[in-house]
Amino acid sequence: MEETPPDSLNARIAQRVRDLRAAGGLSLEALATQCGISRSMISLIERGESSPTAVLLEKLAAGLGVPLAALFDAPQPSASPVARAVDQPSWRDPHSGYVRRNVSPSGVGSQIQIVEVTFPAKARVSYETGPREPVMHQQVWVIEGAIDITVGDERHRLGAGDCLAMVLDKPITFHNPHKAAARYAVVLASMPYPLPFRRSHGEQRPSLYP
Incomplete structure (x- = not known):
């Protein structure tokens, strides 16, 4: 299984978290309260300046009301029914x-x-x-x-x-x-x-x- 470069995935996760937080109408403070992660850590993740662990991302996904897998979706998906x-x-x-x-x-x-x-x-x-x-x-x-x-x-x-x-x-x-x-x-x-x-x-x- 060939891994996606970490920097590329960190940028993708950053964009997804920003988009999901905006879609939910959540401030950084509100999301921090919901998921039990500090506001500063969420800010680092949203800027792509952190390499969060699976446990941290799971907490973030729970606060956003999505499964962990949703944080790895393409920010602007093509909506193709086939994922090569x-x-x-x-x-x-x-x-x-x-x-x-x-x-x-x-x-x-x-x-x-x-x-x-x-x-x-x-x-x-x-x-x-x-x-x-x-x-x-x-x-x-x-x-x-x-x-x-x-x-x-x-x-x-x-x-x-x-x-x-x-x-x-x-x-x-x-x-x-x-x-x-x-x-x-x-x-x-x-x-x-x-x-x-x-x-x-x-x-x-x-x-x-x-």
């Missing part, structure tokens, strides 16, 4: 070394996104994921190797061919305790709560599953 392999951006997390590649075409209006991840041996990444609206569903399908995924308090050990479905509403940890890298596909879909599950401010959200 050579044009699919790949990014390496500076902390864990895991590499993610956005497979899905950007700008086509789909609520589904596909990401390919290569996760190094012994690496670990923990996301402080919380409830979101719209709801974000995620499935992880292991293509090669094996990986442990802990969702809330429940740990799942996945081998090649296994697939795990989850809702992004609780902390998630990815850990590869093995001596070989793992490769897996992540499929994300966002959608609003069905009407019976909508709630007023402060009301507890019922579980989507029995």
Whole structure:
């Protein structure tokens, strides 16, 4: 998997964060409050002067109400239904070394996104994921190797061919305790709560599953 040059991706992330923040009508202070990241750090990211980690970008995406993959979309997408392999951006997390590649075409209006991840041996990444609206569903399908995924308090050990479905509403940890890298596909879909599950401010959200 050929990686996109870091400077190019930092510039793309910077533009996407600026555009998404403007679209949401959020000031730097408001976004900082929503995602738990300092105003100064968000400013550095928006200027392309920082190489943020996956954990930091996940917090930023949550504050913007989008999946992490959306931060790597082209700022001015062509809306082509085909994303050629050579044009699919790949990014390496500076902390864990895991590499993610956005497979899905950007700008086509789909609520589904596909990401390919290569996760190094012994690496670990923990996301402080919380409830979101719209709801974000995620499935992880292991293509090669094996990986442990802990969702809330429940740990799942996945081998090649296994697939795990989850809702992004609780902390998630990815850990590869093995001596070989793992490769897996992540499929994300966002959608609003069905009407019976909508709630007023402060009301507890019922579980989507029995």
